[in-house]
Amino acid sequence: MTDFKTPAQADASDWPGDEAARIAALAEHDLPSLRDCSGLRDITDFAAALCDTPTALVSIVEQVSQTFLARTGFAATETARETSFCAHAMRQSEIMVVPDATRDPRFADNPLVTGEMNLRFYAGAPLIREDGVPLGALCVIDTKPREGLTPLQAQGLRVLAADVMMRLSDNRSTVASRAAISDSELRFRTLADTMPQMVWSTLPDGFHDYYNARWYEFTGVPAGSTDGEAWNGMFHPDDQERAREVWQHSLDTGEPYQIEYRLRRYDGQYRWTLGRALPIRDDSGAIVRWFGTCTDIHEQKQASEEREVIAQELSHRIKNIFAVISGLITFSARGNPAFADVASNLRDRVTALGRAHDFVRPHSAQSRPTASPTSLHGLLEQLFLPYQPQDGARILVEGEDVRIDDRSATPIALLFHELATNATKYGALASINGTVTVAIRSDTDRLVLDWRERGGAPITPPEKTGFGSQLIELSAVRQLGGSVARDWDVDGLRVEVAIPMSALSRS
Template identity: 75%
Template sequence: MMDFSLPAISGTPGWQIDERARAAAIAEHDLEALRDDAALSRITDFAAALCGTPIASVSIVEECHQTFLSRTGLDVRDTPREISFCTHAIQGTDIMVVPDATQDPRFADNPLVTGEPGIRFYAGIPLVREDGLPLGSLCVIDTAPRAGLSDLQRQGLRVLAADVMVRLSDRRTAARSRAALERSEERFRTLADTMPQMVWSTRADGFHDYYNARWYEFTGMPAGSTDGEGWNGMFHPDDQDRAWAAWRHSLETGAPYQIEYRLRRADGAYRWTLGRALPIYNDHGAVVRWFGTCTDIHEQKEASEQREIIAHELSHRIKNIFAVISGLIAFSARANPGFAGIASDLRDRVTALGRAHDFVRPHSAQSRPAVSQSSLHGLLRELFLPYQPTTAPRILVGGEDFEIDDRSATPIALLFHELATNAIKYGALAVDGGEIELTTRRDGARVVMLWRERGGPPVTAPAKSGFGSQLIELSAVRQLGGTVTHDWTNDGLTVEIGIPNPALSRA
């Protein structure tokens, strides 16, 4: 027999395990008969819901592998013991928590971390017999790192682990098993009733057959009155059709259910609520139940709407500031005719900034641009509209599109406004038939934008850089951290601009 005894985990009380005694204890249980036991399935379903994880399991750690007696969100029936997290969990006396397996030297190279199912967070409590021998563990698993468990979740896992041991130990006696099941169901309901959220469950066909006490407390409805399809009558009339459509879609496809709706409170007031539900599958991939929650988000919803109103108002005022500045420049030019040329260039630059701001600012449904407000190509086409004839475009934008944000929109607008203005004065747009092709592509860690002018007059490099060139340098290099190279040829100007990916968008 191979010796899989492990030392106690650092910082966790534990002991050396007598593997021979454990093997004898495990042999006392008919594991095959216990596989996918209905009571154990309910326990893992609830453990996953209680802890908000996609995966939960009851496993027995045997000599060479661990066997899953019950599993939620997991397809495999067993795994080799040498890669089992539960092998470590049974060394302790309480819940073992791994916040981020990729940062834990015990598990960073584990195939269950580097491959499927991509374990990041793990919490497992040993399943210990009365004689002190650990058989396996009840665990919950997430594919994203987490800080840990709440006190309620820890308490719940301890209660559920005790119920697992009752199920394993008392199965031999039918009467005791029925009593244990009743106690388990009672504990299940007690735990659900202590949760701050409204908890509900349905059959596979979507028939609602369970609500926790919080639901009836919030709605003021008599117990059982919202079973079946009665739940939809609790929603605001304007939200009922939408909620039905979303629920039918989830029932037909198995997709997670998530929707925001207004739920009627006991006093008649409607409160914004977030509804969520996940399906529970059997081994054949069929949905056997749905488990869901309702969370009151009324205050958060109102705060979000208020912030959006303020953002719209602030953005509208900023847009007006651009118009005021343009007006002041025009007024100053009329009062000082010698300033007219400079004023015209300055006003065009302010207008370009205003167009960039108007593109990425918060919009209402009526004012939102037709293209995505985070689209580089969308911003460029919007910026080039004043330079395009009505018959056919002379500035063609192509290549791969990229995401931008409000931080990068301003220097991009100034940069390409200067190139387009120079093309009108000296380059391809100064004559009929000239055109410009702007292509964008990814080159490793940066985005390359290539500006090619064709069909214009011959161009030569200027003897010294003017204000426009300095503005291009300021926008591309200093503000975006990129590079700019010019190629002056008889065919026209070619400018290559390289911008680091993170400079375009915070995302």
């Protein structure tokens, strides 16, 4: 048994660390959450049974009192520190045993000994943290003097004390984790509330459980009123079903969510809003949360619509200019019959320019052509339409399709209009059985368009270069930076046009 010390001898120098450090260590434990928990109560029940005593306690010695986190055979939840036996026991490195408190100078006058409790026997195993800071003791108490503990009882009390410390350590980690989570959540909410966008968050199944302050400022609805599925009711009735379908698709696939819809503001006005959301995944790839934003784009949307109206009006006027030019050519040719063929060719070329412009100009949903306005296949099919018979296609477009825009559409239209016109006059399309194939393929950083005529009358190379050939060179070489190679094969003309990929669109 450890040597006793009188109260005068047991001063602060006996502590493994000063009192301030010990109190700070106690603050790291959420003691109220552990008081009377089933795990610690099981320990005191077993300690009392093991040592054959009516009382067992898990005592934490605080600044002015000792708190009993678990107790067996004892009603009070705390007593004064100045009467605490455990305040002495926790300073020891081994179990402190008091066989008869009336004979111990430290405790003979203690109110717990002389008073109603009538404490006589005490045995306490110290509760000491890994860093040496003492917290209290696991003790057993009897109202009758005893010689001490058996070796088995002493061993059992040490094991039970170690179990108590393990539970306290787990609780300390839990408290730290809770504090870290609380701090992280506070920082997120602070950041979210300072953002100009509306911020929201959902559970993995899409249940909305958080909106930042900006959402409630914009919508004017009470906090919590749009949780769950109620968010969709804030949208314009015409947008609700579409928004629900897009959101459900993201939930089903994990793909990012993005949509434009009209959101009702606090004054009842519906304003165009861009909604976006991304999933947050854990280490296994499972979605644990969705975070999204709503951005007011009403002014930008209106400006875009106004620009579209202006662009369409401008395109309409340009198309009218093509029509006026064609009319002027026809009108001029009537007074000069000798120029009829020239006028016809010029009018056809103006018409081809009009088709190219109509293909790449801004369109509304009603005026947009069936083919994609960024499709090379679509441009060629529109361009060749006047040369196709009603009962089948004589000009076939096959191979790869690529993106184009107004940068390349006009020169490509002029180039292939010229080839189609010449084929109709002199080549394969001049014969009822003749056909033309346009094969498209990519070759490293170039796009190769292979024009091949078959089934026409035998041809021979022209003796001199005409305006049509010069137009082809102008379009492919000068405007697009490509090359043109002709092969006057006996079976039909073959023209290979190579265009740099970078010349096909401005992007």
